[in-house]
Amino acid sequence: MIDNCLDVLRKKAPLIHNITNYVTVNDVANIILACGASPIMSDEPQDVAEITSICGGLNINIGTLNQRSIEAMFIAGHKAEELSHQLLLDPVGAGASSLRTDTALKLMKELHFNVIRGNVSEIKTLAKGSGTTKGVDADAADAVTDKNLEQMIAFTKNFAAETGSIIAITGAIDLVADQEHCYVIRNGRPEMGKITGTGCQLSGMMTAFLAANPENQLEAAAAAVCTMGLAGEIGMQHMQAGEGNATYRNRIIDAVYNMDSTILKQGAKYELR
Amino acid sequence: MIDNCLDVLRKKAPLIHNITNYVTVNDVANIILACGASPIMSDEPQDVAEITSICGGLNINIGTLNQRSIEAMFIAGHKAEELSHQLLLDPVGAGASSLRTDTALKLMKELHFNVIRGNVSEIKTLAKGSGTTKGVDADAADAVTDKNLEQMIAFTKNFAAETGSIIAITGAIDLVADQEHCYVIRNGRPEMGKITGTGCQLSGMMTAFLAANPENQLEAAAAAVCTMGLAGEIGMQHMQAGEGNATYRNRIIDAVYNMDSTILKQGAKYELR
Amino acid sequence: MIDNCLDVLRKKAPLIHNITNYVTVNDVANIILACGASPIMSDEPQDVAEITSICGGLNINIGTLNQRSIEAMFIAGHKAEELSHQLLLDPVGAGASSLRTDTALKLMKELHFNVIRGNVSEIKTLAKGSGTTKGVDADAADAVTDKNLEQMIAFTKNFAAETGSIIAITGAIDLVADQEHCYVIRNGRPEMGKITGTGCQLSGMMTAFLAANPENQLEAAAAAVCTMGLAGEIGMQHMQAGEGNATYRNRIIDAVYNMDSTILKQGAKYELR
Numbered sequence: 171m172i173d174n175c176l177d178v179l180r181k182k183a184p185l186i187h188n189i190t191n192y193v194t195v196n197d198v199a200n201i202i203l204a205c206g207a208s209p210i211m212s213d214e215p216q217d218v219a220e221i222t223s224i225c226g227g228l229n230i231n232i233g234t235l236n237q238r239s240i241e242a243m244f245i246a247g248h249k250a251e252e253l254s255h256q257l258l259l260d261p262v263g264a265g266a267s268s269l270r271t272d273t274a275l276k277l278m279k280e281l282h283f284n285v286i287r288g289n290v291s292e293i294k295t296l297a298k299g300s301g302t303t304k305g306v307d308a309d310a311a312d313a314v315t316d317k318n319l320e321q322m323i324a325f326t327k328n329f330a331a332e333t334g335s336i337i338a339i340t341g342a343i344d345l346v347a348d349q350e351h352c353y354v355i356r357n358g359r360p361e362m363g364k365i366t367g368t369g370c371q372l373s374g375m376m377t378a379f380l381a382a383n384p385e386n387q388l389e390a391a392a393a394a395v396c397t398m399g400l401a402g403e404i405g406m407q408h409m410q411a412g413e414g415n416a417t418y419r420n421r422i423i424d425a426v427y428n429m430d431s432t433i434l435k436q437g438a439k440y441e442l443r
Numbered sequence: 444m445i446d447n448c449l450d451v452l453r454k455k456a457p458l459i460h461n462i463t464n465y466v467t468v469n470d471v472a473n474i475i476l477a478c479g480a481s482p483i484m485s486d487e488p489q490d491v492a493e494i495t496s497i498c499g500g501l502n503i504n505i506g507t508l509n510q511r512s513i514e515a516m517f518i519a520g521h522k523a524e525e526l527s528h529q530l531l532l533d534p535v536g537a538g539a540s541s542l543r544t545d546t547a548l549k550l551m552k553e554l555h556f557n558v559i560r561g562n563v564s565e566i567k568t569l570a571k572g573s574g575t576t577k578g579v580d581a582d583a584a585d586a587v588t589d590k591n592l593e594q595m596i597a598f599t600k601n602f603a604a605e606t607g608s609i610i611a612i613t614g615a616i617d618l619v620a621d622q623e624h625c626y627v628i629r630n631g632r633p634e635m636g637k638i639t640g641t642g643c644q645l646s647g648m649m650t651a652f653l654a655a656n657p658e659n660q661l662e663a664a665a666a667a668v669c670t671m672g673l674a675g676e677i678g679m680q681h682m683q684a685g686e687g688n689a690t691y692r693n694r695i696i697d698a699v700y701n702m703d704s705t706i707l708k709q710g711a712k713y714e715l716r
Numbered sequence: 717m718i719d720n721c722l723d724v725l726r727k728k729a730p731l732i733h734n735i736t737n738y739v740t741v742n743d744v745a746n747i748i749l750a751c752g753a754s755p756i757m758s759d760e761p762q763d764v765a766e767i768t769s770i771c772g773g774l775n776i777n778i779g780t781l782n783q784r785s786i787e788a789m790f791i792a793g794h795k796a797e798e799l800s801h802q803l804l805l806d807p808v809g810a811g812a813s814s815l816r817t818d819t820a821l822k823l824m825k826e827l828h829f830n831v832i833r834g835n836v837s838e839i840k841t842l843a844k845g846s847g848t849t850k851g852v853d854a855d856a857a858d859a860v861t862d863k864n865l866e867q868m869i870a871f872t873k874n875f876a877a878e879t880g881s882i883i884a885i886t887g888a889i890d891l892v893a894d895q896e897h898c899y900v901i902r903n904g905r906p907e908m909g910k911i912t913g914t915g916c917q918l919s920g921m922m923t924a925f926l927a928a929n930p931e932n933q934l935e936a937a938a939a940a941v942c943t944m945g946l947a948g949e950i951g952m953q954h955m956q957a958g959e960g961n962a963t964y965r966n967r968i969i970d971a972v973y974n975m976d977s978t979i980l981k982q983g984a985k986y987e988l989r
Contacts, residue, residue, distance in 0.1 A: 180536060185578045191757070192465040192738040192741060192757075193741050193742055193745050193755075193757050193898070194742060195465060195466050196466055196467060196469060196470070196639060196640070196742060196843075197689075197742070199467075199639035199640075200638065200639050200688055200692065203637050203638065203639060203688055204637070204687060204688050204689070208578055208579075209466075209578075209579055209639065210536065210539070210578040210579050211464070211465075211466050212505050212536075212540070212898050213507065213509070214507075214508060214509040214542065216510070217508065217509075217540050217542040217543065218544050220538060220539070220540035220541060220542070221536075221540050221578075224539060224578060225578070233920065234757050234758060234759065234760075235760060235763065236759070236760040236763075236784060237760065237762070237784075238509060238510075250584070262568070263756065263758075263767075266756070266766070266770060267758070267763050267766035267767050268766060269762050269763040269766070270763065272650060276840070282606065305731045305754055305755075305756040305767075305770060305771070306754075306756050307754055309454035316917060342565075344514050364749050364750070364973070365741060365749065366745035366746050366749060366755065367742070367745075373522050393674035404685070407685075408685040410683075411954075412950070412951075412953075412954040412967070412970060412971065412974065413954075413967075413970050414750060414969065414970030414971070414973025414974050415742075415746055415749055415750050415969065415970065415973045416746050416750070416965070416966035416967075416968075416969035416973070417966045417970050419689070419746065419935065420690045420693065421685070421686075421689075421690070421968065422689075423687060423688065424686050424687030424688070424689050424690050425685065425688070426842070427637070427687025427688045427689070428685065428687050458851045466740040468738060469738050469739055469740060469742060469743070469912065470962075472739050472740075472912035472913075473911065473912050473961055473962050473965065476910050476911065476912060476961055477910070477960060477961050477962070481851055481852075481853055482739075482851075482912065483809065483812070483851040483852050484737070484738075484739050484779070484780050485780060485809075485813070486780065486782070487780075487781060487782040487783065487815065489783070489815050490782075490813050490815040490816065492782065493813035493814060493815070494809075494812060494813050494851075497812060497851060498851070507861070511782060511783075548733070677958070678958075680958075681862050681957075681958040681959075692962070693962035693963045693966065694958070694959075694962075694963070695962075696960065696961065696962035696964050697958060697959050697960030697961065697963050698958065698960070699960070700910070700960025700961045700962070701958065
C-alpha cells in the first residue's frame with residue numbers, strides 16, 4: 171500500500187503550494203520535484219488565493235513567519251479548504267515563542283488540516299496549548315522511545331481524534347496516526363538532525379503524497395515518512411571521505427529522486443499499531 | 444561572437460542587482476559568481492535605488508513577489524533605466540495569478556527591458572495579456588517543437604518588435620530574438636526541469652552577460668542561454684551513481700564556473716534564423 | 717587555546733538566533749549545525765524577543781535588510797543585551813547604500829556588540845561613518861596586505877578601543893583584535909570569494925563560538941576565523957574534476973562538520989600581535 175503511494179504520486183505529479191520559511195525553502199522545492207510533484211511558493215496575501223487554487227495541496231510551515239505571511243496562511247488555507255485540497259500544517263518552533271504557538275493554534279481552530287506534522291515537542295505544545303520547545307529542535311526529554319512507545323501511540327491517536335487530523339510525529343521513531351491506527355516507522359538516520367530542514371522537506375513532500383493519494387491519507391503520510399527516512403539511509407551509503415552535513419543534504423534529496431516503489435517496499439521499516 | 448561574450452564578462456566582472464524570489468536566490472548568487480560577475484540582492488524600497496546605482500545590470504524576477512518587493516522593483520527599475528543599465532524581466536508565474544500577470548505587464552508598461560526571459564507559457568501570457576501557466580512551469584501544450592518552430596520564431600520576433608525588448612523563451616528548444624533575428628538554441632538537458640530555479644539562475648547570469656556586453660545584447664542573451672544549456676550537458680556527464688536533482692544543481696553551477704570560451708564555442712548548438 | 721574553543725562549542729551546543737539575509741541563510745544554518753550548535757531564524761518584530769531569549773547568542777546580518785527586519789534587529793538586540801547574550805554584527809554592504817551604513821551605525825550606537833565582523837571596506841565604512849563598498853565585496857584598494865599590515869593592525873585595535881567591540885576583518889589576511897591584541901590569521905583560500913556567503917557563514921559560526929566561550933571572546937572569534945579558513949583549505953583538497961564554486965560551498969561546510977580540535981590545532985595559522 172505504502173509503496174503504491176509513490177507510484178501514484180509520480181503519475182499524478184500534483185502542484186503543491188508552499189507557504190514556508192526562507193531558511194529551507196530551496197530544499198523543500200527540490201525535494202518536491204525529486205518525488206515527482208511540482209512546487210510553487212507564494213506568501214503575499216493578494217497572490218495566495220489564486221495560486222492555491224491551481225494546486226492540489228497546501229503546505230503551511232510557520233518557520234520565519236511574519237505578519238504578512240500569517241495573513242497569507244489564513245487566506246490560502248480557507249481557499250484550499252473551500253476547494254477540498256489537502257492541507258498540511260508544520261508548526262515549526264511551536265513552543266519556542268507565543269507568536270508561533272498562537273499562530274499554529276489559531277490555524278488549527280479556523281482550518282481543518284489533513285495532517286499536522288512536527289517534532290514531538292511541537293506536537294505536545296499544540297496538544298497542551300503551550301510548551302517549551304528548544305528552538306526548532308525537539309527537547310530530548312520528549313523523545314519517542316521504545317520505553318514510552320505505548321503511551322506515545324495512545325497520545326498520538328488521542329490528539330488525532332481530538333483534531334480530526336492525521337498526526338505525524340517525527341524523530342528517531344516516527345509515529346503517523348489517525349484516531350484508530352498508528353504507523354510506527356523506524357527508517358532514518360540520526361545524522362539527519364544535523365541538516366537544517368529535513369522536517370520542512372518532509373512536510374513539503376508529504377503534502378505531495380497526500381495530494382496524489384487523497385483517498386488513502388494515512389498511508390500517504392506514512393509513505394512520505396518512510397521515503398524520507400529511507401532516503402536518509404541510502405544517502406548515507408553514498409557518503410564519501412570528507413563529506414558532512416551539507417553534502418548529506420543533497421544526497422538525501424538525490425535518493426528521493428532515485429527512489430521507486432521497489433526500493434521503498436524493500437526498505438520501508440514500519441508496523442501498524 | 445557568442446563565445447567572446449563570456450571572455451568579456453569574465454574580464455569586466457559587473458555587479459548585478461537582483462530583486463528575486465527567496466526560493467532560488469542562493470543559486471542565482473552562486474551562478475552569477477560562477478560566470479565571473481558579482482551579485483547583490485536588495486528588495487527594500489529605501490535601499491534599492493542606491494544599490495542599483497553602483498551596479499551594471501538589474502534582474503527583476505517576480506517569483507514570491509510581495510507588496511514591498513513590487514514597490515522596490517519599480518523604484519529600482521526607474522533608477523536603472525535612468526542610468527542606462529541593462530534591465531531584465533523574469534516573469535515567474537505570469538499566467539498563474541493576476542497579481543503576477545498584472546505586475547509583469549505593469550513593469551513592461553513603465554519600464555523598457557533589454558530582455559524579457561521566461562518559459563513559453565509565461566511569455567505567451569505577456570503577449571496576450573492573460574494566460575494559464577501551470578504554476579511556475581510551462582504548459583506542455585505551449586512547448587516550442589520542431590513542428591511549430593517557424594510559427595514560434597515569428598511569434599518571438601513579433602513580440603520583440605512590439606515590446607522593443609529581446610525575447611528569450613527557454614525550454615527544450617530555446618528562442619532568443621529581437622525583431623529581426625532569432626537564435627534557435629538546442630543546448631540543455633530535460634533533467635534541468637527537475638531542479639528548482641534553473642530559469643531564475645539563467646536570468647541572473649543573462650543580466651551579467653548583458654551588463655558586460657551592452658553593445659551586443661542579442662549575442663549576449665544567446666550566449667547566456669548556450670552557457671546554461673551546455674553547463675547542463677557537462678554537469679550531467681559528471682553525475683555519479685546515486686546522484687539526483689540536488690547534486691545536479693551544483694554540478695551545473697560548477698560547470699559554469701569551469702566554462703571558458705573554448706568550451707563554449709565547441710559546445711554551443713545554435714542557428715541564427 | 718583556540719582549538720579548545722571548538723571542543724567547548726561542541727559540548728555546549730548553544731542555540732543561536734540569526735536575523736540574516738535570505739540569500740545565504742540556508743548555508744548559515746547548516747554551518748551552525750556543522751560546528752555543533754543549533755540555529756534558529758526569526759525576523760518578525762513580534763517574535764524575536766522571545767526567540768532570542770531562549771538562545772545564547774544573536775547574529776545580526778544586515779544583508780537584504782528591510783523595514784520589518786530592521787525593527788526586529790533593534791528589538792532582538794536590546795533583549796539579547798539585557799540578557800547578556802553574545803551579540804555579533806555583520807554589516808553586509810555597509811558603504812554600498814546609506815540605509816545599510818546608517819542601520820549599521822545606529823545598531824552600533826544603541827547596542828554593544830561583542831564582535832563586529834565584516835570585510836575591510838565595510839569595517840572602514842563604519843570607522844569613518846561613510847564609505848564606498850563595491851556591493852557586498854571589499855574594494856581591492858582596501859585589502860589588508862603584508863605591506864600595510866602594521867597600519868591595519870593599529871587601525872583594527874583602535875576601532876576596537878573606540879567601539880569596545882572585538883573587530884574581525886576578514887580577507888586574504890584576517891585580523892581579529894580587541895584594543896590590545898590582534899590575531900593575524902592566514903588560513904583560507906582565494907576561491908572562497910567565489911562562493912556567496914562565506915562571510916555570512918563565518919558570522920553565524922562565530923556567534924556560536926562566542927556563545928559557547930563567553931569568557932574567552934577574542935580567542936573564540938579567532939578560532940571561528942581559523943576554523944572557516946582551514947575548512948576552506950580542507951574543502952579544496954577534496955575537490956574533484958569538474959567541480960566548482962557550488963560544490964566547494966558544500967565541501968567547506970562538510971569540513972567544518974568533520975573538524976575537531978586536533979585538526980584545528982595542526983592547521984590554524986596565526987600569530988598574536
